[in-house]
Amino acid sequence: MEVGKTIRQAVIGAVIVLLTASPLWSARIKDIASIGGVRDNQLIGYGLIVGLSGTGDSLKNGFTSETLANLLSSQGLSMKDKTLKSDNIAAVMVTAHLPPFAKVGTRIDVMVSSIGDSSSLLGGTLLMTPLRGADNNIYAVAQGAVTIGGFSAGSGGTGVAKNHATVGRIANGALIERELEYAFKEQRKFTITLNHSDFTTCNGLAAMLTNRIPHVDASLVDAGTVSVSMKESYTGDIVSLISMIENLDIPVDSVATVVLNEKTGTVVMGDKVRISTVAIAHGNLSIQIKETQQVSQPLPFAPSAPSGSGPVQTRGGAAMAPGGQTVVTTDAAVDVTEDKKKLMVVPQGVTIQEVVNALNAVGVSPRDLITILQTIKAAGALQADLVIM
Secondary structure: HHHHHHHHHHHHHHHHHHHHOOEEEEEEEHHOOOOOOOOOOEEEEEEEEEEOOHHHHHHHHHHHHHHHHHHHHHHHOOOOOOOOOOOOEEEEEEEEEEOOOOOOEEEEEEEEOOOOOOOOOOOEEEEEEEEOOOOOOOOEEEEEEEEEEOEEEEEEOEEEEEEOOOOOEEEEEEEOOOOOOOOOOOOEEEEEEEEEOOOHHHHHHHHHHHHOOOOOEEEEEOOOOOEEEEEEOOOOOOHHHHHHHHOOHHHHHHHHEEEEEEEOOOEEEEEEEOOOOEEEOOOOOOEEEEEEEEHHHHHHOEEOOOOOOOOOOEOOOOOOOOOOOEEEEEEEEEEEOOOOOEEEOOOOEOHHHHHHHHHHHHHHHHHHHHHHHHHHHHHOOEEHHHHHH
16 A cells, blocks of 8 residues: 555656646757858958949048059059049948858859948949958959948038948849868768757757667767767768758757846846745935026126226125126035835746746836846846846
């Protein structure tokens, strides 16, 4: 009988644990991880934008006119000992991302950003600009009309602007001229890297690959990397295998985190945030200083002080100007107000909804809530990491 009672108690305890445990949410592997070595590469170049309506760089930027002179010289025009004063050109830096497996002739978007004192790139056209990678090789060439999604105009110290007029975009503005070498098809081993390292998620990923996909060995490398090896019995190609893997759903775990942005008063809490029972009293202290200007006028027909009159007279130790005079005085009033908040017990919360309800019961603003959460964390009653932005 005692054995049966013990078994029943153990079963009931296990059921309670399962019911109260927070279930993990699932996500596709392609949404939370990437394949090792498959990545974008950054490109950069220096170029000129022409066709601006008087909003280009001024003569102060010598490199702009020098770049234009070099460009015209390459077109067969002699620019030696000539001063170029065109204000419809602007020097820009051109940036782009080279996607993996991009082939020659593929088009990509580019961003252009003014590096001189141009006031607007509206209506400009980027001239042919080579884009280089970190190895200084040219991988793409950009050219085309710039769109900025706004405008900037003004005169005489006043103006109006919409969006950012010195940064623009050229959709499909660059052509790929060189491909990156990938020996991807011949590989028999690759790695899967989590975007956010977590031992639990990574362990679940390796276990799922071993159980769900035959002829594959999956092993843990660290908290964010799983190594996948294809057995000799696997006759398929690596592209089909990766396509199968990245569409699998796996449970995703994460550390309980509270993100605080004091600049904007934003508070974001994860679903695993928990608090212990604490007592909270939060009162706001407001100090207001108000200054009022008072004007003291002299009596009617009071004699005014003649020009070059003698020293200031005194009466009872107070300075007095000779004759009638208008005096401006400042009165300052200081008001100090403190909220009389009572001590309030916030109960333990086992779900994110209970935590939110308890904190809302305190009745504070988001900026006050940031201070309260920091204080609860200092007291050891907040079971979460604080990230302050």
